[in-house]
Amino acid sequence: MQQNILRNLNVIKNNILKICKKINRNPKEINIVAVSKEQPFEKIEELLHNKHYCFGENRLLELENKWSYLNKKNLKIHFIGALQSRKVKDIIKLSNVIETLDSESAAKKIANLDISLKTKLKLFIQINLGKEIQKRGIAVCETENFLNMCREKYKLTISGGMALPPKSKTPEKYFKTLKDLCEKNNLKEISMGMSDDYEKAIELGSTNIRIGTKLFGKRN
Numbered sequence: 001m002q003q004n005i006l007r008n009l010n011v012i013k014n015n016i017l018k019i020c021k022k023i024n025r026n027p028k029e030i031n032i033v034a035v036s037k038e039q040p041f042e043k044i045e046e047l048l049h050n051k052h053y054c055f056g057e058n059r060l061l062e063l064e065n066k067w068s069y070l071n072k073k074n075l076k077i078h079f080i081g082a083l084q085s086r087k088v089k090d091i092i093k094l095s096n097v098i099e100t101l102d103s104e105s106a107a108k109k110i111a112n113l114d115i116s117l118k119t120k121l122k123l124f125i126q127i128n129l130g131k132e133i134q135k136r137g138i139a140v141c142e143t144e145n146f147l148n149m150c151r152e153k154y155k156l157t158i159s160g161g162m163a164l165p166p167k168s169k170t171p172e173k174y175f176k177t178l179k180d181l182c183e184k185n186n187l188k189e190i191s192m193g194m195s196d197d198y199e200k201a202i203e204l205g206s207t208n209i210r211i212g213t214k215l216f217g218k219r220n
């Protein structure tokens, strides 16, 4: 079982190399976030032992239970869950990248944090590409306004855009929309692509893929 995780990681890395060769991209541009939500710590350790340090979590409670006592300096935790503004401070204490900023109230909370918490933090905004009411994220047409507000009113540095395209549809057009939106708004990091569609996402410009199932197996 545990061996499989390393094998899975190598399969993903080899696929990244193959795609990048085909489309002439530098594979170093692509960051793998190992989405460890609902996965036991034994599996995570297998990756840590092999020097993979970038993980994704989506709930504060799990962040605290799994990661608060582990103080590795190389660790890069991406928060990919709903960013409730009343939990922002606690989430940020244990995260290096927030991928899901999508509200003014959270932006305001972040702006008011101690500088020591803010300087190590990277911020991406979540965009709701498919206008899905059950999903969080800024509407495509609101993106520019939201970014201007974050940047001008709250003096935040926003470096990326993240999206979860609608499940049932082919993701290509959503990936293209996110790429265009990010380029237009000076967002250098583009977080798109998960277990089932990361190859397409890389072809269409992703710099940050979020992989759970294809690395760790099914969640509990």
Ligand SMILES: *Cc1c(COP(=O)(O)O)cnc(C)c1O
Residues within 6 Å of the ligand: 035, 037, 058, 080, 081, 164, 194, 195, 196, 210, 211, 212, 213, 214
């Ligand atoms: C769970 C989750 C993933 C990982 O999904 P898999 O299909 O298991 O790779 C990626 N991104 C977000 C935002 C998630 O919540």
